[in-house]
Amino acid sequence: MKKIILALLVVTAFAFTSSRGDGDKIPASIVKKLDGTKVNTNTFSNGGKPIIISFWATWCKPCKKELDAIQENYADWTKETGVKLIAISIDDARSAGKVVTDVKSKGWEYEVYIDENSDFKRAMNVNNVPHTFLVDGSGKIVWSHNSYTEGDEDALYENVKKLAKGEALSH
Amino acid sequence: MLNSYFKSSVTAAFLLTFILNAFNINAQSIADEANSVHGYFQIDAQYYKPDTLIGAPPVPEKMLSNAFGNINYTKGKFSAGVRYEAYNNVMQGFDTRYKGQGITNRFARYQDQLLDITIGNIYEQFGSGLIFRTYYEPGLLFDNSLDGIRVISNPVRGLTLKGLVGKQRSFFTVGPGIVRGFDGELNINEALDSLAKNIKTKVILGGSFVSKNQSSQNPDFVMPENVGAYGGRMNIMRGGFNFFAEYAQKENDPSAANYASIGGKNYYSYQQGDAMFLSTSYATKGFSILLQAKRIDNMSFRSDRDATLQNLLINFLPATTKQHTYLMPAFSPYATQPTGEVGGMAEIQFKVPKGSALGGKYGMDITLNASQANLLKPININDSTTTSKLYRTNYEEAGSELYHDFFIEITKKFSKKFKGTFMFANQFNNINIVQHNTPKGPYKNVLANIEVIDLTYKYKGNSAIRMELQGMQRDNSDTLNLGSWVVGLIEWTPNTHIFVAAIDQYNYGNPVASLRLHYVYFSAGYTSGPHRISLSYGKQRAGIFCVGGVCRVVPASNGFAISITSSF
Numbered sequence: 001m002k003k004i005i006l007a008l009l010v011v012t013a014f015a016f017t018s019s020r021g022d023g024d025k026i027p028a029s030i031v032k033k034l035d036g037t038k039v040n041t042n043t044f045s046n047g048g049k050p051i052i053i054s055f056w057a058t059w060c061k062p063c064k065k066e067l068d069a070i071q072e073n074y075a076d077w078t079k080e081t082g083v084k085l086i087a088i089s090i091d092d093a094r095s096a097g098k099v100v101t102d103v104k105s106k107g108w109e110y111e112v113y114i115d116e117n118s119d120f121k122r123a124m125n126v127n128n129v130p131h132t133f134l135v136d137g138s139g140k141i142v143w144s145h146n147s148y149t150e151g152d153e154d155a156l157y158e159n160v161k162k163l164a165k166g167e168a169l170s171h
Numbered sequence: 172m173l174n175s176y177f178k179s180s181v182t183a184a185f186l187l188t189f190i191l192n193a194f195n196i197n198a199q200s201i202a203d204e205a206n207s208v209h210g211y212f213q214i215d216a217q218y219y220k221p222d223t224l225i226g227a228p229p230v231p232e233k234m235l236s237n238a239f240g241n242i243n244y245t246k247g248k249f250s251a252g253v254r255y256e257a258y259n260n261v262m263q264g265f266d267t268r269y270k271g272q273g274i275t276n277r278f279a280r281y282q283d284q285l286l287d288i289t290i291g292n293i294y295e296q297f298g299s300g301l302i303f304r305t306y307y308e309p310g311l312l313f314d315n316s317l318d319g320i321r322v323i324s325n326p327v328r329g330l331t332l333k334g335l336v337g338k339q340r341s342f343f344t345v346g347p348g349i350v351r352g353f354d355g356e357l358n359i360n361e362a363l364d365s366l367a368k369n370i371k372t373k374v375i376l377g378g379s380f381v382s383k384n385q386s387s388q389n390p391d392f393v394m395p396e397n398v399g400a401y402g403g404r405m406n407i408m409r410g411g412f413n414f415f416a417e418y419a420q421k422e423n424d425p426s427a428a429n430y431a432s433i434g435g436k437n438y439y440s441y442q443q444g445d446a447m448f449l450s451t452s453y454a455t456k457g458f459s460i461l462l463q464a465k466r467i468d469n470m471s472f473r474s475d476r477d478a479t480l481q482n483l484l485i486n487f488l489p490a491t492t493k494q495h496t497y498l499m500p501a502f503s504p505y506a507t508q509p510t511g512e513v514g515g516m517a518e519i520q521f522k523v524p525k526g527s528a529l530g531g532k533y534g535m536d537i538t539l540n541a542s543q544a545n546l547l548k549p550i551n552i553n554d555s556t557t558t559s560k561l562y563r564t565n566y567e568e569a570g571s572e573l574y575h576d577f578f579i580e581i582t583k584k585f586s587k588k589f590k591g592t593f594m595f596a597n598q599f600n601n602i603n604i605v606q607h608n609t610p611k612g613p614y615k616n617v618l619a620n621i622e623v624i625d626l627t628y629k630y631k632g633n634s635a636i637r638m639e640l641q642g643m644q645r646d647n648s649d650t651l652n653l654g655s656w657v658v659g660l661i662e663w664t665p666n667t668h669i670f671v672a673a674i675d676q677y678n679y680g681n682p683v684a685s686l687r688l689h690y691v692y693f694s695a696g697y698t699s700g701p702h703r704i705s706l707s708y709g710k711q712r713a714g715i716f717c718v719g720g721v722c723r724v725v726p727a728s729n730g731f732a733i734s735i736t737s738s739f
């Protein structure tokens with residue numbers, strides 16, 4: 001019976017879905033800027049240029065390695081493609097106070113938001129961090145990647161360059 | 172039990188289906204908005220081999236699995252979702268009350284500028300969560316979502332009001348208590364808008380009230396059927412300075428988790444609860460300092476007075492200690508003591524600039540952190556009435572030490588190809604109280620020195636080899652705490668899709684010579700965009716386990732495991 005209900009729900013949901021999967025707009029959620037101001041995630045934009053959205057946490061080593069690695073070339077990346085990185089911290093109250101100190105002491109020049117009770121994380125279907133998304137110039141989510149290993153930032157930048165030129169992406 | 176939750180699932184499912192279809196047919200206003208369906212799946216399964224040496228018990232089912240799937244639907248301002256969970260049977264290390272399968276979460280939500288309404292399972296947090304926080308942590312199988320109704324409104328700029336009512340999820344059903352809450356938050360600078368344009372100081376104020384209701388038939392004690400909790404908070408920022416303070420009080424709430432221990436026996440306490448959390452920081456480019464302090468007394472707040480462990484918690488009491496992810500520093504982690512603790516943390520982080528003698532070509536990051544937690548010092552009250560508070564505490568005095576962690580971490584990039592992290596920590600842990608909740612238990616206090624070296628060598632663009640060497644020296648005469656360890660890890664990522672890793676945790680300092688064992692564990696995985704599959708084989712200790720770029724909490728075991736995650 002329960003399975004029938006689930007099946008019913010899934011079918012219903014799919015039945016009136018014309019387009020699904022990649023290519024959707026950023027869903028609406030409220031996140032906080034480092035100064036406490038609330039921002040709706042559906043207003044994220046970069047004047048027609050690509051956006052990288054990176055979910056991270058202050059206790060997540062691979063996340064910080066990835067953001068450190070990108071920071072080293074971030075000035076070049078923005079100059080060449082106009083890309084902007086939005087870093088979403090999923091830290092809860094235990095470590096949310098550490099977000100601003102980590103960001104500043106590491107010298108990250110990203111746009112940073114705190115998703116304190118994981119509303120945006122759930123809306124984007126992120127479970128483990130790091131999880132990285134690419135948003136194209138028209139605001140559509142076109143690519144995502146879970147986990148970080150050394151050198152992933154180079155593969156990410158190849159995709160950013162393609163996006164900036166308006167080419168299609170592959171995983 | 173399952174049935175009652177199931178009935179509400181069915182009701183909500185039909186309601187949801189009805190609403191969805193109604194929108195499909197009638198709501199022309201949002202008909203032009205794009206639909207989207209997204210989801211996330213995770214399947215974990217493990218084949219268990221009994222291993223008496225490491226203490227892995229025989230598993231009658233041989234294989235256990237946890238699985239869940241989320242599906243979310245969005246159309247403009249409307250969204251809805253379901254989660255299906257299946258435990259056949261639940262994996263080792265999790266609560267066995269997770270049994271069977273079913274829909275454990277469903278919601279429908281409509282949000283616009285003025286109103287945001289959600290029905291179904293709700294995740295919400297007031298302030299830092301001292302009196303209310305519901306959240307979901309699949310790695311820990313923690314889910315205390317509120318099954319009910321929530322309304323959020325922004326009547327004027329800068330002001331957010333939230334109200335909610337419902338019952339909390341407890342495994343495949345809901346808890347007995349009704350939870351009602353209200354929260355208001357005012358961002359003064361936003362509210363003043365143009366007037367505040369030139370004011371550099373930013374102020375945010377908040378206040379909340381939460382109450383739970385549960386009937387009582389207890390013949391011996393007068394149990395309060397309604398228990399209220401209230402809190403206020405303040406956040407002030409200017410330049411690189413940030414100050415946050417929150418204080419909360421809870422009315423008397425005698426319950427299984429709020430007790431006073433007298434002469435080794437636990438008694439209901441009619442003591443009020445209170446909690447204070449302070450966090451202040453200064454950060455500028457390349458330097459930061461963070462100070463946190465916390466005091467908690469009698470603050471376990473649950474929607475069932477008989478609930479224990481992690482079940483039916485209404486509030487969240489953050490630990491003010493460093494959250495470690497390397498294996499050895501995370502061996503004996505700290506857990507907040509809701510019955511009473513006082514503690515704090517100080518952290519300094521700075522970057523030694525590029526080009527300096529120490530910093531070299533790429534600079535160097537240094538973190539210094541010290542944290543400590545102590546018991547409160549309860550003073551017994553001689554009161555034999557049935558509604559006795561049993562004890563009182565004061566803010567000036569602290570009790571014995573529960574935990575400390577002093578550590579330094581240095582991260583340095585030596586060349587384009589080679590970088591490393593070096594860490595040293597000194598940790599103290601009162602294992603009896605922190606991990607076993609038995610003040611007079613058999614464990615000795617643990618004092619440990621811990622060292623970590625983590626080196627990464629990158630070659631051919633995106634291939635890399637990573638090595639970790641960790642050591643932990645502890646009192647080797649203590650049989651229950653297993654003594655000293657050394658850990659070696661090697662991880663190879665030939666490209667961005669594949670990882671292969673091997674790890675050996677060697678308990679060389681175990682006081683019992685025959686238990687000086689190697690815990691060897693192999694894992695390999697394949698990642699493609701949002702899809703990931705990993706296989707592993709070997710012996711594992713419990714703890715937060717990070718390999719291949721993802722951190723998860725894994726229980727102790729011996730055997731073969733598979734994990735698949737996918738989002739779309």
